[in-house]
Amino acid sequence: MSERPVIQTRGLSKAFGFLPVLRGVDVDIPRGQFVALLGANGSGKSTLLRIISGLTKPTQGQVTVGGWHIPDEAQHVRRQLGVVSHKSLVYPQLTAYENLRFAARLYALPAAETHERVLAALERVGLKRRAHQLARTFSRGMQQRLSIARALLHKPHILLLDEPHTGLDQPACATLNALLREMHADGHTLLMTTHQLEHVPLLAQRVLILARGVLAHDAAPESDPVALAQTYARVTGESIHA
């Protein structure tokens, strides 16, 4: 691959006090790839995502995102990143429209375009009709869609998703997956952690498994969730139902 990876880590380590969480992680993610990051609770996958997004400082090692160094050049990275978490990252007291307009101001989007772009983003996630309802009245799935609209508003080319399926029912998961596939088709680079293995073969091109703070598995996903669950159990020593 001639192009430099969009996300690259070298010897990445993180310890919380004496407790090592990551112990030397090397990952290369090329542009446009959809990567699923798996691992047991406490395996460090959320920490890895937070380090890449610049929210957590690594103890040791190098991270570059889009060629910029983290955390020293994090301000250049932030515009390229959209982050969706299992927390909704929206204000319940504000309407969907107001939430996005606030995000637009934080990202200093041109004021003249804000209105159009907010409506376009709401349209994309199917919330346009609800633009002026309070986010508090939204179901979990709708909040998650609003969260995705928020993450996409400034047109980032990298999406980091920290367990986006948590708390969603079946139809909401399906809507989310459809949106994610669309992002991927658009050429976004996606890095997603999840506990629900059944979504992985539908979405990801590549599966990484973290175990005890190191990268223990790196391959294309098995097309069958059951086979993936077996791989997962073998690598992490922990069974998970698919």
Next chain:
Amino acid sequence: MTTPNTTDFMLLGIAVTLGAIALYVLSLWWRARSLKADEAMLEQE
């Protein structure tokens, strides 16, 4: 004018001063002792 007899207060003050330092040193010793006990337990297992 005669100098008042305030020796009792002086002695009380010195006792409090020495007592406070002694108590702190004792607390250091006490904490070190309980750490030693922890360490010994780790060694046993």
Next chain:
Amino acid sequence: MTAASPSVAAASAPNHLGRLKALTAVTAVAFLLGLGMALAYAGTDAIQGNVQRLFYFHMGAFFGAFVAFACTVVGGVQYLRTRNVKWDTFALAGVEVGVVLSFINLATGSIWARPIWNTWWTWDPRLTSAAVMVLVYIAYLMVRSGIENRDTRHRFAAVYGILAFSSVVFTLVVIRIRPDTIHPAVIGTGAQDAQGGFAMNSSMTTTLLLNMAVWVFLLTPTLMWWRIRLQNYADRVTQRKIAYMEQG
């Protein structure tokens, strides 16, 4: 443990126990010398009597506490710059020793005030401020103990330790800028309505200087050093516990 965290380096720092014991012996001798001078060498104050002798420890304890709390600021700033745990330990030792010394400062002041001001305590700005100073640092210890994540604890402690120093500075300056305190300023000019001030003769000055030196340069560093040793020991034990749990 593959990730060599700075804490590991701090925990395995050279021991220096011999030097610390020597320092402790010197401190003990010097402290007794200071005590002896305060009791036997310094002249008796004609107006206040023997209780005035407490003043040597009262001042010594305050400036010892001042130095200890200043160490907390240095430790906090250095920790935030380097993220080396040894600076956090330094800052913590400063707080604990400072609290003990400022307690001595308050207690001796209060005991002196009983015969001289005819009250144990008065809500004078400086006294209030000195009492608040102790409370700030007790709050520091409480904030610390409320945080389980070690890195977070060190960061918050550093920030709080730096903010807390404002109370120390406030205690020092309040007597100079506020005329309505009754606390006497022994050095320099103080409030007009200060009560209980006294003139110092040469034996008193010598005793004061010696005691200040002992409290600031010997007692405070010795106590802090022991406290740092204890913390390093505690960190080693914690590390071993974690290593043990990781195996099991």
Next chain:
Amino acid sequence: MTVFARAVGAIFLKDMRAEWRSRELIGVMLLFALLSVLVFSFALELDRLARREAISGVLWVTVVFASVLGLNRSVAQERENGNVDALLLAPIPRAAIFFGKFLANWLFTAVIGALLLPLMTVLYNVTLASLPVLGLLLAGTWGICVTGTLLASMTLQTRVGEALLPIALLPIALPLLLGTVRATTGILTDAPVNDWGGWVGILLGIDLFYTVVCMAFYGVVVEE
């Protein structure tokens, strides 16, 4: 408009709008302040002279505890849905996040204080509703909110949570309180400016110091 000012404005306006919708901060703070003033008026059966000496204490204790309630809520709102992460992910300086939150908190606290002035003027028959006292109120609440916003961001990350804020904040804010209470009492008792002017100087100095330190340290407090 600089990045800093734009971000501060956006966060401040966002807080105003959210508060306009829910009224949860102002409502709780105001109710607490009213109750506190009433309880004090029963508890301290003050004669006319003693009232003028003690009233600034009643005012300031009430304002500080009301601000603690507001600060805890305001910072907790950012943590509930992980919103503080969204703020930290945006391409804006950390200090701008802090300053925006602080401005909103300051406004809420100052509004509560400003409402108390005429109320206490009526209840205690002491002329609190005057421009010098209002000025002191703005300066005093500035320092309390600037340290309070920083400390609430810290204490809400601890095990003890909301209960720790008053313990951490009160001793740090005490130099401010001592200054404001003494200056307010000075104004109320018609003392010459020389007697209490020094306290105003201390107050402004501490405000400035706390503002600089807290803005500088906010990044350290929210990073992980």
